[in-house]
Amino acid sequence: MxxxxxxxxxxxxxxxxxxxxxxxxxxxxxxxxxxxxxxxxxxxxxxxxxxxxxxxxxxxxxxxxxxxxxxxxxxxxxxxxxxxxxxxxxxxxxxxxxxxxxxxxxxxxxxxxxxxxxxxxxxxxxxxxxxxxxxxxxxxxxxxxxxxxxxxxxxxxxxxxxxxLPEHPHYYDPEFITTTNEKDIYRDFILEAIFECVSQEVPYSSDAIVSKVKQKSDILEIEAKIITDNTHHKAILIGKNGATIKRIGIVARKIISEFNNQKVFIKLNVEIDKNWHTNENSIKKYLDLKGN
Structure with missing residues (x-):
């Protein structure tokens, strides 16, 4: 083995x-x-x-x-x-x-x-x-x-x-496919939706944080915020009459629903953290780069 x-x-x-x-x-x-x-x-x-x-x-x-x-x-x-x-x-x-x-x-x-x-x-x-x-x-x-x-x-x-690979007993139960926290998987799926729905530099100056996941009997409820670096990018992410953030939510919901094979509800908000992607401490916090 x-x-x-x-x-x-x-x-x-x-x-x-x-x-x-x-x-x-x-x-x-x-x-x-x-x-x-x-x-x-x-x-x-x-x-x-x-x-x-x-x-x-x-x-x-x-x-x-x-x-x-x-x-x-x-x-x-x-x-x-x-x-x-x-x-x-x-x-x-x-x-x-x-x-x-x-x-x-x-x-x-x-x-x-x-x-x-x-x-x-x-x-x-x-x-x-x-x-x-x-x-x-x-x-x-x-x-x-x-x-x-x-x-x-x-x-x-x-x-x-x-x-x-070295001869070694299994590190994890063979039934598992990942040890990555589901919140981190969901936030990456939301980021994927941002990359799909918004062009140019906006996705590169944005990230996502999942603040709440609640499993109900018939649906998975997710609350998350999109972090971006300025008011202009925030306006693009929201879109006219909220059209863009609605589209991001639809795409993210589809990806997550296919991942866990159930209905998903996502509530998204956009917040500004000015120039977070040029600040080393902020980057390490959002990307969870511990000790890097």
């Missing part, structure tokens, strides 16, 4: 959150086509027969001078210290530049490469990319092409990964 912690790492939009949701066969990690959407670490527990892999989904690696982005990258790199193995996630369309930056971190942890989005590439493109990685074959334990659109790849991926 093998059990251990696995950090998912890679550039923004490489498909880390989608990969975690695919391995769990349930969505617990927010997904957005916009860059730098994932902010908090999410834990997903995946069984491969008797072996247990506990995946840590992390913010994407990227270069940025912004305080928020720098702290998210620090959080991703720090998660390597909590892991037994690493999965470097890269799109088949990516250059090797991001992988080379990952190697420059000089981690001694064993790792495999998950090559994502192969369903969007030709066979020639896939073979070309696999060949490019061969010059680093002494660094990785395996390279696994994967598409989240076909379930068959899941077993191939897990069979390549679990031998890298």
């Amino acid at each position: 093998r059990s251990g912690f696995v950090t998912l790492i890679g550039r923004t939009n490489a498909g880390k959150s989608s990969l975690l949701n695919y391995l769990l066969d349930q969505k617990i990690s927010m997904v957005s086509h916009k860059q730098n959407a994932t902010r908090r670490k999410i834990l997903g527990i995946v069984m491969n027969e008797q072996d247990q892999a506990i995946f840590i989904d992390t913010p994407g690696l990227h270069d940025s001078a912004k305080t928020l982005n720098k702290l998210m990258v620090q959080s991703a790199i720090k998660s390597l210290g909590d892991a037994d193995a690493v999965v470097f996630v890269a799109s088949v369309f990516d250059s090797l530049e991001n992988y080379e930056k990952f190697l420059s971190l000089n981690t001694t942890l064993p790792h495999i490469i998950a090559l994502t989005k192969i369903d969007e590439a030709s066979q020639d493109k896939l073979f070309q990319k696999l060949n490019e990685y061969q010059k680093y074959s002494n660094n990785f334990q395996a390279i696994v092409p994967i598409t989240i659109k076909k379930q068959a790849y899941r077993k191939i991926f897990l069979d390549a990964l679990t031998p890298l």
